[in-house]
Amino acid sequence: MQSFRSEIENPLVEKDILELERKIRLFKEGQVDEERFRSLRLARGVYGQRQLGVQMVRIKIPYGKVTSEQLHRIADVSDEYSRGRLHITTRQDIQIHYVSLDRTPELWAQLEKDDITLREACGNAVRNVTASETAGIDPNEPFDITPYAHATFQFFLRNPICQEMGRKFKMSFSSTDDDTALSFMHDLGFIAKTKKIGDTEVKGFKVLLAGGLGSQPRHADVMYEFLETDLLIPTIEGVLRVFDRFGERSKRAKARLKFLVKDLGLDGFLTLVENEKRALAYQSYPIDTSDFESEITFESTEVPTVQIDNQQDFELWKSTNVIKQKQEGLFAVGIKVHLGDFYTDKARKLADLIKQYAANELRFTLRQNILIRHVREEFLPFFYTELQKLGFAEAGYDSIADITACPGTDTCNLGISSSTGIAVELERVLKAEYPQYISNKDVTIKISGCMNACGQHNMAHIGFQGMSIKSGNLVAPALQVLLGGGVLGNGEGRFSDKLIKVPSKRGPESLRLLLNDFDTNKNVEESFLNYYDRQGKTYFYDLLKHLSDTTNLVEDDFIDWGHDKNYVKAIGVGECAGVVIDLVATLLFESEEKLDNATEAFENGQWSDSIYYAYSAFVNTAKALLTSEGVKTNTHDGIINNFQETFVATNRIELSENFPALIYQINKNKPSKEFAYNYLNQAKGFYQKIDTFRKLVVEN
Structure with a gap:
């Protein structure tokens, strides 16, 4: 090992x-x-x-x-x-x-060994920073957001301010107003913008705050219409500090940023962010973009000779899967990856292909696909034939037939019914019965195995959520049908309406009814969302109502898609960054680790990190003592105030000043060496006092 x-x-x-x-x-x-x-x-x-x-x-x-x-x-x-x-x-x-x-x-x-990490991919931390897969190649982008997404990832990886928050925190960067990175449903979403300031064109972002999906989706607020790029990192840090301090920690269902901003109000939240400015290590943080501006080079320039067997299929593939880049003569090639699953034999061949012929880069997409970048026009026939060999040349990239689905009951503890199984069947129906939709990129279908929306079902034009349904004493797998969600652009979006619950085996028929009705009754050039709004929710409920009848279920209805045995509803304990129950001894042990981290950071000259580790030790130590007395520890702010009331104000613990004043030195002082030194020693002294107090209580 x-x-x-x-x-x-x-x-x-x-x-x-x-x-x-x-x-x-x-x-x-x-x-x-x-x-x-x-x-x-x-x-x-x-x-x-x-x-x-x-x-x-x-x-x-x-x-x-x-x-x-x-x-x-x-x-x-x-x-x-x-x-x-x-x-x-x-x-x-x-x-x-x-x-x-x-x-x-x-x-x-x-x-x-190849600079790939697992750190903070799960848990109550800053999750993966996502971005438009066409960043850097989109003809409509104001600038390439890639270096800014990368700097955000690097700055907050292992950053002490976001290691143990109440819940996960998600950020995205969109290249254009099309908002392909879905800013409106993120804790922080950024859309690239430019603005004339005097004679200078300045780069910046429209900033969206406190969006989210899940059982209670919330549209993000506009935090700033324009934020200069130099202020990106300080702004994120301020938001994270406030979320860490005031965010809920005990009630998991209320622990996301969207609930905190809803409770405080946007203005109240922004005031708290403003109050954190003095504590930040950087008031401005210029981001170096030079590493992302190098010339595109290719290992091979010789075009391999290939024979296209079916020119019609090749042209269809080009029309649905090939995207013209802003770089002259270059194209991006989209690969539709069925349910996001592929195997290592194909991965290696794809890796060799992009290294030799495509400037050695691809990007995994938010739709669970692959986008190969920097393919020369004359190489497109070769790529088509090579991708055909791998089963990666299916037309319909990012179309309605390119269904997004979470793993559901295949591997997830929280899955209620099979999302992958129904996705397979719906894609089969679309290919066999609705070939005209293969090129339709205006309608999306998304599926989640439960309400947590990992498959983003509640922002889809047509969404399905895994559920169960009773019929007498039996339970059958079911789907909640949702309609009317979508991305509107420039930070605007809409969430789907919950329509009706149907047995899972009737999911394909519900899709047929919806598409047939749309084809028959839409106006010329009318979009699906406009059609939905014109007809209204009740119209579609009536259209599907007969499918919800559970008095006429047959044996097959009690077997989920992809299974051969009767359905059993089995939900485990979810691990989507759930808040955990801390034992007092474990908490105190963790405080020691935080103090060690603070000391190490101080010795390395990292004053801001040392201060935040010391702050975490203060709060964690106070939490341990409050936990031993059964006092609420829902938020950091609550811990600080409750410790004052429970122990300091009652003279059970003697401090030189009240506890909030001691703690909140953190946002009243610049992160200097002197303050870091004093604050760390105060945190150590506080821990020793609490540890002694706790041992006396246990012994008596």
Whole structure:
């Protein structure tokens, strides 16, 4: 297990992997509580699977970009530690399944050889930073957002301010007003803009705040119409600090940023962000874009000779899967990846193809697909024939027939009914019965196995959510049908209306009814959303109502798609960054670790990091004592105030000043060496006082 030490060049990464290995050992020895261990492994991309004894490992791929070398590395790891299948997520990550927990540190070390991380791919942290897959090649973009997405990923990876928040935090960057990265449904969404200031054209972003999907979708607020790029990182840090301090931590269903902003109001939240400015290490953070401006080069310039067997199929493929880049003579090629799943044999061949003929870059997309970039026009026939050999030349990239679906009951603990199974059947229906829709990119179909919306069903034109339905004493798999969602552009979007619940086996018929009605009754050039609005929700409810009748179910209705046995509703404990129950001793142990991190950061001259680690130790230590008394610890702010009322105001704990004043020095002082030194020593002194108090209580 220790053999990877000499292979890791980055000491921070080595420390991280060794810490995961150590905590696995302590957990198996019974020295670390299961719930706390879950929190730690989630922050390292290791996620419990529906099947007992194995893990899903999520590989964090910033804005979906991979090189040939990285794709080879991922394929090697999947073959060695998993089953050779790769799954592209709607956040441009890669997931592999059925991994042994004991082997995860070694797996991670192998990935890091090609600069690939698992860190914060899951858990209560900043998740993968997503972006438009056409960033840098879109003819309509004001500028390439790639370096800004990359800088955001780098700055907040392992950043102490966002390691143990109440819930996950998601960010996206859209290249154009088309908003292909879906800013309106993110905690923070950024849309590229430019603005004339005097004679200078300045780069910046429209900033969207506190959007989200799930069971209670919320449209993001406009935080700023225009934020200059130099203020991007400080603004994100301010938002994260406020979320960390005031966000809910006990009630998981209310722990996302959207609930905090709703409670505080936009103005109230922005005031708190403004109050954090003094504490930031950077008031301005210019982002160097030079590494992303290099000339596009190719390993091979010789065009291989190929024979196109069916010219009509080739032309259809070009019309649906090939995108003209802003770079003269270059094109991007979209690969429709069925359900986001592909295998390592194909991954390696694809990796070799892009290295030799396509400038060594592809991006995984938000629709669970692959986009190859920088393909010369004369090479398109060659790419078509090569992709045909891999089964990657199916027409309909990003069309209605390109259905997005989460893994559902295949591997997820929270899956209620099969999302992949119904997706397979709906794609079959579209291909066989509605070939005219293969080129339709104006309608989207998305499917989630539960209400958590990993498949983004509640922002689709046509969405399906996995459910169950009763018929007498029996339970059948079901689908909630949703209509009317979509991306409107420039930070605007709409969420789908919940229409009706039907048995899963009637899902295909519901799709037929909807498409047939649309084809028959729409006005000329009328979009699906306009048609839906004109007809109204009740019209579509009446259209599908007869499908919801459960008095006439047959035997097949009780068998879910992709299964051969009767449906059993089985929901496990979800690990989508759920808040965990902390034991007092574990909390105090963690406070010691935070103080060690603060000391190390101080010794390395990282004043801001040291201060935030010390702040976390203060709060964590106070939380331990409040937990021992059964006092609420829902938010950091609540912990600080409750500790004052419970222990300081009652003279049970004596401090030189009230506890909030002690803690909130953090946002009243610049992150200087002197303040970092004093604050760290105060945190150490506070811990020693609480540890002594706790030992006396336990002994008595």
